[in-house]
Amino acid sequence: MTRPINATIDLQAISHNLHQVRQQAGHAKVWSVVKADAYGHGLKRIWSTLASGTDGFALLNIEDALWLRQAGWHGPVLLLEGFFDAGELALCHEYGLTTCVHSNWQLAMLAASPARKPVNVYLKVNSGMNRLGFRPEEVNAVWQQLRSLAQVGEVTLMAHFAKADQPGGTDDAMRLIRQAAEGLNLPHSLANSAAVLWCPETHYDWVRPGIILYGASPSARPQDIAPFGLRPAMTLQSQIIGIQHLNAGDTVGYGCRYHATKTQRIGIVAAGYADGYPRTAPDATPVWVDGVLTTLTGAVSMDMLAVDLTPCPHANIGSPVELWGQNVPVDDVAQAAGTIGYELLCALAPRVPVVTV
Numbered sequence: 001m002t003r004p005i006n007a008t009i010d011l012q013a014i015s016h017n018l019h020q021v022r023q024q025a026g027h028a029k030v031w032s033v034v035k036a037d038a039y040g041h042g043l044k045r046i047w048s049t050l051a052s053g054t055d056g057f058a059l060l061n062i063e064d065a066l067w068l069r070q071a072g073w074h075g076p077v078l079l080l081e082g083f084f085d086a087g088e089l090a091l092c093h094e095y096g097l098t099t100c101v102h103s104n105w106q107l108a109m110l111a112a113s114p115a116r117k118p119v120n121v122y123l124k125v126n127s128g129m130n131r132l133g134f135r136p137e138e139v140n141a142v143w144q145q146l147r148s149l150a151q152v153g154e155v156t157l158m159a160h161f162a163k164a165d166q167p168g169g170t171d172d173a174m175r176l177i178r179q180a181a182e183g184l185n186l187p188h189s190l191a192n193s194a195a196v197l198w199c200p201e202t203h204y205d206w207v208r209p210g211i212i213l214y215g216a217s218p219s220a221r222p223q224d225i226a227p228f229g230l231r232p233a234m235t236l237q238s239q240i241i242g243i244q245h246l247n248a249g250d251t252v253g254y255g256c257r258y259h260a261t262k263t264q265r266i267g268i269v270a271a272g273y274a275d276g277y278p279r280t281a282p283d284a285t286p287v288w289v290d291g292v293l294t295t296l297t298g299a300v301s302m303d304m305l306a307v308d309l310t311p312c313p314h315a316n317i318g319s320p321v322e323l324w325g326q327n328v329p330v331d332d333v334a335q336a337a338g339t340i341g342y343e344l345l346c347a348l349a350p351r352v353p354v355v356t357v
């Protein structure tokens with residue numbers, strides 16, 4: 001028997017979630033964001049599922065973009081951070097990739113590149129995140145420059161929200177974006193998942209959902225996405241491979257963090273931080289064992305973790321354990337562990353076998 005851990009990727013859930021996104025996005029076209037190996041779900045595994053319903057793919061690495069072309073995707077591909085050097089810019093021209101342009105060094109590289117088939121550009125405005133992008137007052141001049149270049153085809157205004165999951169969280173950014181776009185008749189692409197769900201006034205021409213395609217919450221709270229009928233695409237599951245009977249005063253795991261206060265049965269699960277389960281998860285973290293919700297007991301080890309079997313007296317060796325997925329939202333595990341669902345999904349370890357259903 002092999003080690004019983006695996007991750008299941010539910011392709012139907014992904015295509016259902018894309019459908020739900022379309023319901024929200026109205027007439028806007030959809031970039032399916034598949035950076036970070038499709039948020040840990042595997043680009044190669046899921047791209048064809050998305051391909052039947054998306055308008056384009058947005059990602060970071062030129063390697064992934066070229067892979068999509070080779071796999072037969074002829075539609076739009078957006079490099080969210082643009083090209084990183086002149087060689088990549090040449091590949092954008094050659095393979096018809098849309099590139100973000102966020103900095104003057106990229107503008108200069110574009111202007112200096114041999115005029116080839118024009119490349120479509122996403123002109124990025126810094127609307128308050130202060131990571132990438134031109135300041136709103138620079139946008140007009142950058143646009144004039146882009147327009148004058150034979151190397152440049154269509155230009156779209158792009159921005160990214162810092163807090164679209166909070167009420168009124170896009171108001172300041174929208175003011176800056178409107179100021180930047182004034183007088184320029186440019187298509188817009190602004191909305192991430194949170195803005196797709198909660199800020200319809202940001203949808204414009206192209207939306208860029210990521211996390212909601214995979215059924216997790218952009219706000220880190222699963223209850224916030226409940227009205228949208230999204231389904232978790234990834235389930236991380238394992239089994240109980242050992243049982244311990246504790247007496248009052250016994251401790252569990254490294255650092256003896258968990259103390260039994262009474263006699264107690266615990267199960268040892270074949271899943272640890274080397275599988276991508278967060279080591280920072282505290283004792284109250286929810287775990288689904290044998291059809292019942294229970295909790296973690298003691299520090300997560302590299303290859304194992306322990307769970308309280310008090311609520312599930314019938315659980316035994318081989319009982320199924322869900323670490324996150326259908327029954328335990330990844331956001332709940334993440335919240336307990338002091339992070340967000342995004343990080344847990346992206347950090348699924350390569351050693352975990354993946355099953356596609």
Ligand SMILES: *Cc1c(COP(=O)(O)O)cnc(C)c1O
Pocket residue numbers: 033035080160191192193194208209210211212218
């Ligand atoms: C990651 C990313 C997105 C998608 O964000 P979600 O919160 O996962 O929807 C959209 N736009 C840009 C520029 C990104 O980097």
